[in-house]
Amino acid sequence: MALDTEFVRGQFPAFDEPSLQGHAFFENAGGSYTCAPVIDRLTRFYTQRKVQPYAPYEASRLAGAEMDEARARMAAILGVETDELSFGPSTTQNTYVLAQAFGAWMQPGEAIVVTNQDHEANSGPWRRLADRGIEIREWKVDPETGHLDPAALENLLDESVRLVCFPHCSNVVGEINPVTEITAIAHAAGAFVCVDGVSYAPHGFANVGRLGPDIYLFSAYKTYGPHQGLMVIRRTLGQMLPNQGHVFNGDSLYKRFTPAGPDHAQVAACAGMADYVDMLSAHHDGPSGKPSERGSHVHDLMRAHEIALLQPLLDAVKDRNAVRLIGPSDATRRAPTVALALNRDAEAVAAELAAHGIMAGGGDFYAGRVLDAVGVRPEDGVLRLSFTHYTSQAELERLLTALDEVL
Numbered sequence: 387m388a389l390d391t392e393f394v395r396g397q398f399p400a401f402d403e404p405s406l407q408g409h410a411f412f413e414n415a416g417g418s419y420t421c422a423p424v425i426d427r428l429t430r431f432y433t434q435r436k437v438q439p440y441a442p443y444e445a446s447r448l449a450g451a452e453m454d455e456a457r458a459r460m461a462a463i464l465g466v467e468t469d470e471l472s473f474g475p476s477t478t479q480n481t482y483v484l485a486q487a488f489g490a491w492m493q494p495g496e497a498i499v500v501t502n503q504d505h506e507a508n509s510g511p512w513r514r515l516a517d518r519g520i521e522i523r524e525w526k527v528d529p530e531t532g533h534l535d536p537a538a539l540e541n542l543l544d545e546s547v548r549l550v551c552f553p554h555c556s557n558v559v560g561e562i563n564p565v566t567e568i569t570a571i572a573h574a575a576g577a578f579v580c581v582d583g584v585s586y587a588p589h590g591f592a593n594v595g596r597l598g599p600d601i602y603l604f605s606a607y608k609t610y611g612p613h614q615g616l617m618v619i620r621r622t623l624g625q626m627l628p629n630q631g632h633v634f635n636g637d638s639l640y641k642r643f644t645p646a647g648p649d650h651a652q653v654a655a656c657a658g659m660a661d662y663v664d665m666l667s668a669h670h671d672g673p674s675g676k677p678s679e680r681g682s683h684v685h686d687l688m689r690a691h692e693i694a695l696l697q698p699l700l701d702a703v704k705d706r707n708a709v710r711l712i713g714p715s716d717a718t719r720r721a722p723t724v725a726l727a728l729n730r731d732a733e734a735v736a737a738e739l740a741a742h743g744i745m746a747g748g749g750d751f752y753a754g755r756v757l758d759a760v761g762v763r764p765e766d767g768v769l770r771l772s773f774t775h776y777t778s779q780a781e782l783e784r785l786l787t788a789l790d791e792v793l
């Protein structure tokens with residue numbers, strides 16, 4: 387069964403918003419539109435439940451219950467235990483806190499592997515641990531393609547490596563990294579793995595339990611939700627690392643790595659992402675069993691739609707003079723996050739596209755290391771065209787026409 391994009395778009399008020407008419411959205415990797423169930427829950431929370439949660443009066447009980455519901459339902463979709471999922475202000479802050487925990491747990495001389503493919507969020511906080519005597523080893527991309535070769539990781543591993551950090555897919559290369567294979571390589575060498583899933587999660591929630599990493603992070607404001615970072619930390623690792631939260635919260639796994647007070651309304655509204663998955667699954671005759679099965683069903687529907695739209699875009703740009711496509715030209719191997727190096731200021735090209743009703747961005751997207759590695763000039767940056775399952779065929783055609791005008 388194919389994804390019903392009309393039904394999908396009906397769940398996003400942005401598509402009915404008069405001020406957005408005539409503008410096709412191709413900067414989804416920066417942040418997605420928000421689905422109605424999330425907006426409805428946020429509104430309800432702020433109007434009916436905006437009190438200190440978990441106290442013994444009704445508004446407070448409902449507030450706390452909704453926050454718990456969000457964690458339980460999202461954890462179930464991700465295929466992990468409820469207390470293995472926590473919410474923080476953003477993925478960047480979540481990795482920062484994790485890096486503090488690893489820094490306290492590790493001994494000088496022990497090592498962490500980072501990539502030069504990652505967004506700065508899953509790179510900088512780990513690299514700074516060099517100040518504490520931790521050795522940082524860089525797993526480098528192929529300078530032609532931006533590809534991360536798992537075989538090259540093996541050469542970096544030995545008994546001193548405690549952690550391997552890498553992205554599920556980069557926010558500019560777009561190639562989907564084989565998380566399970568890489569995790570197996572790291573685990574065999576005795577290292578934990580931390581996966582930045584921010585660029586992958588908008589294209590379908592992964593079953594993190596099955597995928598296998600010890601840590602998996604993503605940002606809800608890119609997965610149709612509010613501005614929160616979601617972080618899975620599997621129990622063995624989470625209990626072993628030192629508590630970074632209030633001392634009295636140390637026994638609660640989901641509170642150990644979120645020292646900030648939670649944003650109650652936004653945590654609660656994350657349940658709207660689970661509503662959205664369930665709604666899509668039901669509309670497309672999905673399985674009635676486990677939430678993770680509904681998540682997988684919706685993931686596959688999204689992927690199939692995105693791949694069908696993505697291949698014509700890749701075909702249209704890959705052989706064009708003066709355009710360099712970063713990452714694979716086969717849609718099945720990548721997310722619909724397409725970075726183009728143009729040998730001129732990409733932001734200026736994005737501005738030209740805006741005049742044609744295309745919302746896109748240019749720059750380094752906080753992934754300067756990988757652009758540098760593949761030889762993109764920092765002053766040019768890349769034009770990034772990113773879409774999701776709610777993007778229509780008509781919008782894609784509009785993009786192709788606009789690209790013909792400006793490239």
Ligand SMILES: Cc1ncc(COP(=O)(O)O)c(C=O)c1O
Pocket residue numbers: 415416475476477478479505507508553555556557582584585604605614615
């Ligand atoms: C791949 C990737 N990782 C991490 C982040 C940082 O996420 P946050 O804004 O939640 O800190 C981003 C944000 O754009 C990203 O694209």
